[in-house]
Amino acid sequence: MSTSLYKHYQHAHCESGVTANLLRHEGIHISEPMAFGIGAGIFFAHLPFVKVSGTPGTTFRTWPGAIFKRTTQRLGIEMHTERFRSPERANQALDNVIATGKPVGMLSSVYYLPYLPEAFRFHFNAHNLVVYGKENGQYLVSDPILEDVATIAPEDLAKARFAKGTPEPRGFMYYVKSVPQHIDYTKAIQAGIKQTCFFMLSPPLPWFGNKAVFLLAKQIKKYPQKLTPRKASLYLGNVVRMQEEIGTGGAGFRFLYAAFLQEAGQMLERDDLQEFSAELTKIGDDWRNFAYHAARLMKDRKSDLVSFDQLSDLLRVCGEKERDLFGRMQKIKW
Amino acid sequence: MKTNEVPQDKRDFKEGDKIHKLMYAVDNDGKYTGITSAGWEAENIATKQAWDAVDEELAETADKVKRGELSPIAYYMQKSLMEVPLLAQYVGKWQWQVKRHFKPSVFNKLSADVLAKYAAVFNISVDELKSFGK
Numbered sequence: 001m002s003t004s005l006y007k008h009y010q011h012a013h014c015e016s017g018v019t020a021n022l023l024r025h026e027g028i029h030i031s032e033p034m035a036f037g038i039g040a041g042i043f044f045a046h047l048p049f050v051k052v053s054g055t056p057g058t059t060f061r062t063w064p065g066a067i068f069k070r071t072t073q074r075l076g077i078e079m080h081t082e083r084f085r086s087p088e089r090a091n092q093a094l095d096n097v098i099a100t101g102k103p104v105g106m107l108s109s110v111y112y113l114p115y116l117p118e119a120f121r122f123h124f125n126a127h128n129l130v131v132y133g134k135e136n137g138q139y140l141v142s143d144p145i146l147e148d149v150a151t152i153a154p155e156d157l158a159k160a161r162f163a164k165g166t167p168e169p170r171g172f173m174y175y176v177k178s179v180p181q182h183i184d185y186t187k188a189i190q191a192g193i194k195q196t197c198f199f200m201l202s203p204p205l206p207w208f209g210n211k212a213v214f215l216l217a218k219q220i221k222k223y224p225q226k227l228t229p230r231k232a233s234l235y236l237g238n239v240v241r242m243q244e245e246i247g248t249g250g251a252g253f254r255f256l257y258a259a260f261l262q263e264a265g266q267m268l269e270r271d272d273l274q275e276f277s278a279e280l281t282k283i284g285d286d287w288r289n290f291a292y293h294a295a296r297l298m299k300d301r302k303s304d305l306v307s308f309d310q311l312s313d314l315l316r317v318c319g320e321k322e323r324d325l326f327g328r329m330q331k332i333k334w
Numbered sequence: 335m336k337t338n339e340v341p342q343d344k345r346d347f348k349e350g351d352k353i354h355k356l357m358y359a360v361d362n363d364g365k366y367t368g369i370t371s372a373g374w375e376a377e378n379i380a381t382k383q384a385w386d387a388v389d390e391e392l393a394e395t396a397d398k399v400k401r402g403e404l405s406p407i408a409y410y411m412q413k414s415l416m417e418v419p420l421l422a423q424y425v426g427k428w429q430w431q432v433k434r435h436f437k438p439s440v441f442n443k444l445s446a447d448v449l450a451k452y453a454a455v456f457n458i459s460v461d462e463l464k465s466f467g468k
Contacts, residue, residue, distance in 0.1 A: 010356050010368075010370070011356055011368075012355065012356045012357065012358060012368070032368075033358070033366070053415075053417070111415065116353075117348060117349035117350050117351075117352045117353055118348040118349050119345060119347060119348035119349060119350035119381060119385070120350070120353070122415050123415055123416065123420060145353070145355060145356075146353065147354055147370065164420060164423040164424050165420050165423065230387075233383065234383065234384065234387055236380075237379070237380035237381075237383045237384055238380070238384070240376060240377060240379075240380035241377065241380045241381060241384065243377075244374060244376065244377035244380070245377055245380070245381060246353070246355055247355070249356065249357055249358040250335060250340075250357045250358060250359070251335070255335060255357070255358040255359065255366075256358050258358070258366065259358045259366035262365070262366050263366070277366075278364065281335070281360060284335065285335060288335065288376075291376045291377070292376045294376070294380075295375065295376035295377075295379045295380060298379055298380065298383055299379055
């Protein structure tokens with residue numbers, strides 16, 4: 001019982017990767033950057049008061065589930081989505097769908113996925129993966145962040161799909177129901193870019209969008225006075241992890257989004273999008289530079305090679321350049 | 335980032351070298367392409383630091399359990415990377431109940447049922463749970 005026709009492609013990010021893989025199986029040749037951009041995946045938020053394992057929450061992407069939902073809606077693809085009360089019912093429903101040859105996307109907790117290395121297994125409940133068959137009592141898994149396919153025992157998959165915490169996946173699964181004859185990429189790309197600019201620039205609160213970059217810069221400046229060296233180092237480390245660890249494609253999704261702008265520019269034959277792409281690539285390099293110096297500060301906690309002040313300045317420059325870029329992108333005449 | 339600048343710094347802890355992730359970088363013509371990376375020193379330092387912090391705190395808790403200040407539940411909770419709210423959800427208890435179970439005197443009187451629940455969440459046997467630190 002396996003959809004032998006399913007082809008696994010490795011991607012940077014789990015959600016845009018699963019979206020691209022499921023759509024490709026239906027004959028829609030969409031790249032990961034395209035799925036990410038149409039779904040308006042790029043974002044920034046910093047929540048000093050929401051502590052995730054003791055450190056303030058930082059994210060470089062939009063909330064889980066949004067990319068997948070927006071991308072499929074904008075392309076006019078009909079999806080089936082379902083949650084379950086019990087693992088038994090969830091596994092049964094999954095078996096029924098893969099028996100028809102359809103690959104199924106689902107939410108899981110990375111902590112309960114034995115095929116991942118221990119270094120990446122923590123209680124993160126919004127990891128997306130595809131199950132595309134069952135062989136010898138094991139599910140065949142296409143995890144977009146891996147180079148190759150993997151297998152998982154039904155008990156383990158059930159644990160991962162019914163993990164507790166926030167958000168609770170409750171067995172959430174989804175698959176493509178029907179695909180339209182004609183897809184209007186132009187409209188979808190425009191809608192995605194407009195939404196991205198709106199979310200980056202419009203939130204009136206300091207914790208969301210571009211404003212939050214400046215908030216984080218301000219906070220980092222205060223770390224040496226407010227925190228012990230150990231805490232300050234862990235706080236910084238968390239920002240670097242969110243920016244660079246598994247699944248961002250580098251520079252906190254900035255490179256992934258720049259790749260989208262480039263592809264969109266080619267598709268719509270617009271030079272301005274290509275230029276925005278080149279600009280964002282440079283801003284991505286600035287973010288990498290920030291991470292590089294943050295890591296040096298972490299490594300030698302008393303080092304004065306780069307101070308927290310300088311680090312804060314590096315970050316503010318990223319914020320200013322992005323405010324300018326998204327501001328001009330918002331004014332594009334379509 | 336250019337394709338030839340994509341770092342290949344191996345992650346040499348907790349099987350981290352098993353994954354080569356995909357990065358996006360531009361080639362000489364400025365065209366974006368996907369390229370796999372073994373890791374980057376900056377990010378490896380951050381990840382390693384986070385795991386070291388977990389291990390340090392776990393070692394402290396292990397000592398406290400051995401000195402009779404905390405119950406093994408506190409140790410295995412940390413070992414499973416959980417905090418009180420999450421563990422409480424998993425065992426179906428209130429947070430104050432779980433915190434009470436951190437007291438060795440209360441832990442020693444827990445029923446077999448409750449111990450079995452904790453052991454199942456920690457993926458260990460009841461004996462392992464009861465005998466830790468002794």
